[in-house]
Amino acid sequence: MRYAMAIDTKKCVGCGDCVVACQTENNVPIGFCRDWIVENVSGSYPNVEVELRSERCNHCDNSPCVRCCPTGASHIIEGGIVKVTHDECIGCGACIQSCPYDARYSHPEGYVDKCTFCDHRLAKGQTTACVAVCPTNCLYFGDLEDPNSDVSKALKNRSWKVLAPEAGTKPQLYFLT
């Protein structure tokens, strides 16, 4: 099993619903978030292009955060999800430094926190909070090894990119372009 997410940059309107849903579902403290929207404007007037991306942890296959963790608090569970065990985390910040996507933050209680692909919801057979609320259905989640999953089908029919592939992390968020 290999969980992954595809984000349709052509359908995303940047409403931020995924951000709020995640904050609510996961009790993210005020002033922090596990997912966020990037609005990337390129070109020079009048030829400008906008790309909207809902970003979160890339749950990398080759995850630098797991490698650099001195206590093993950062680890990978079934499906390739990168998680942090709170009472093993010493808050040294190494994983935050190691992430090319700046997907981790220091929780006010001391440990490091990040997106979990809502594994507590997956265990109940539900999808992630962000996917569940997206009003434009621009987020696709599922098992890459299952050719009939939403994410596999989305990637099959569209061209896509990943962020900073040169970092060598093998990220698992696919942005449909």
Added chain:
Amino acid sequence: MKEELFVSGRNIPNIDPFLNIWHWEIPLYLFLGGLAAGIMFFAGLFLVMGKEKEMETTVKWAPFLVPVALVVGLFALFLDLKHQLFFWRLYTTIRMESPMSWGAWTLMIITPLSFFWVASYIKEVVPGWKWRLPIFESFESLVIKYRKHIAWLAMGLAIILGVYTGILLSAFNARPLWNTSILGPLFLVSGMSTGLAAIIWMSKSHYERSVLSKIDIALIGVELFLIVHLFMGFLAANQVQVEAAHLFLGGEFTVTFWVFVMILGLIVPAFLETLELFGYKIPMWIPSLLILIGGLMFRFIMVEAGQITRYLY
């Protein structure tokens, strides 16, 4: 093409607009760790060479700084942790892939070792010193008996500690300024140079100072060579590392780096030490102080600048 980046929906202090997770504690520790490694290495080296008499400060006096530096450095590291009550988790596992795990275990061995070293010389350095418990007496004679073995071990661990201070940073692929293998040797050499500077400052023997100055000048030469290669490597690398180099070549760290690290921290002290070797009277605390300040500045600049650099996408 002009490109702009707006980030909405995320406004996390210390991550946006740029990372600022590691503050003064980390560079201070990197400095003290390098200093301790430098002193420990040369104390071990001259003991193994049988120069205990001629190089008295190096072998007997200066190592008193090592446990102090390590304890203060460790305390700084502890302060840096955000989940402090769980710090012992470092010692319930050994993770080969994590430089920080290596560092934690190295410190676990080298810190007590530095205390043993000091304890074995305390009677010579503090006349009339008496251990309160007889067990310390027997332990002391044991340490003295195996002094040469301990010295070899100390040298090995000092090199690991010195390199580690650089590798801690260079292992982070996500921070282009740090992500270069030159940082390991560079921090090792710089740490050794600061260690020598501390010993030279303490030493009263002209012979000892001149031997150490010669080594120090050579080390500063190596350091300059490595720094030149650091920038050559960056400028020949990919865009993110070219931009990292430009922080020092016209960017916001240009003046602090070139004035305080390169000129006042390396070139001027090397010049003063050379003049002293040619017989000019130079108070040796001046180059020593400059090297120590330069080494400290270098680590502060590297830690802060590194956190500004990032991948672009």
